[in-house]
Amino acid sequence: QVQLVQSGAEVKKPGASVKVSCKASGYTFTNYHIHWLRQAPGQGPEWLGIINPISGGTTYAQRLQGRVTMTRDTSTTTVYMELSSLRSEDTAVYYCARRYCDGGSCYSDFWGQGTLVSVSS
Amino acid sequence: DIQMTQSPSSLSASVGDRVTITCRASQGISNYLAWFQQKPGKAPKSLIYAASNLQSGVPSKFSGSGSGTDFTLTISSLQPEDFATYYCQQYRSYPVTFGGGTKVEIK
Numbered sequence: 316q317v318q319l320v321q322s323g324a325e326v327k328k329p330g331a332s333v334k335v336s337c338k339a340s341g342y343t344f345t346n347y348h349i350h351w352l353r354q355a356p357g358q359g360p361e362w363l364g365i366i367n368p369i370s371g372g373t374t375y376a377q378r379l380q381g382r383v384t385m386t387r388d389t390s391t392t393t394v395y396m397e398l399s400s401l402r403s404e405d406t407a408v409y410y411c412a413r414r415y416c417d418g419g420s421c422y423s424d425f426w427g428q429g430t431l432v433s434v435s436s
Numbered sequence: 437d438i439q440m441t442q443s444p445s446s447l448s449a450s451v452g453d454r455v456t457i458t459c460r461a462s463q464g465i466s467n468y469l470a471w472f473q474q475k476p477g478k479a480p481k482s483l484i485y486a487a488s489n490l491q492s493g494v495p496s497k498f499s500g501s502g503s504g505t506d507f508t509l510t511i512s513s514l515q516p517e518d519f520a521t522y523y524c525q526q527y528r529s530y531p532v533t534f535g536g537g538t539k540v541e542i543k
């Protein structure tokens with residue numbers, strides 16, 4: 316069965332960086348792009364970007380350009396999201412989600428369990 | 437960016453009620469619209485994609501409709517396990533954007 320298993324909770328100080336992992340299993344890793352999203356307390360999800368697991372090509376949300384980096388390791392079927400220059404507003408649960416395409420419709424079908432990132436001095 | 441507006445932001449309903457949630461896009465998105473259910477402390481769960489296609493394993497009491505800018509999610513007979521927050525999401529273009537959510541509570 317499809318599984319996306321994320322790394323554990325992180326506590327960081329302002330200005331630091333965090334790297335969250337998402338290990339995929341139960342499907343052919345290189346066949347599906349992976350989205351990264353986050354959800355601040357009491358808010359709806361916010362899209363951060365997407366990575367192509369074959370090429371490593373990425374598209375990032377403009378508001379995070381320069382602070383977010385997504386990478387992948389095909390040997391371990393793991394994708395990573397690193398966010399730098401952390402601020403208190405980056406406190407959120409971070410999710411990875413698989414992009415599944417049915418015909419021309421590509422949507423997020425499976426999500427990881429989430430990783431809480433807390434930023435506090 | 438495409439703005440997604442959901443209404444209502446919350447509603448109270450009883451077991452067995454028929455519930456309808458609406459979502460409006462700030463510009464036409466064809467049928468590139470998904471609906472998710474989220475329970476407290478859990479990741480969102482996919483319910484519907486392409487506006488009206490039921491995700492595998494999702495019960496048929498959930499249905500979606502619409503195209504262009506106006507969409508609806510309907511739960512035909514609300515059950516205790518359906519009390520949750522529901523989000524619409526457009527994936528017509530990046531950045532992917534979500535509605536503000538509709539919290540369905542027990543009356």
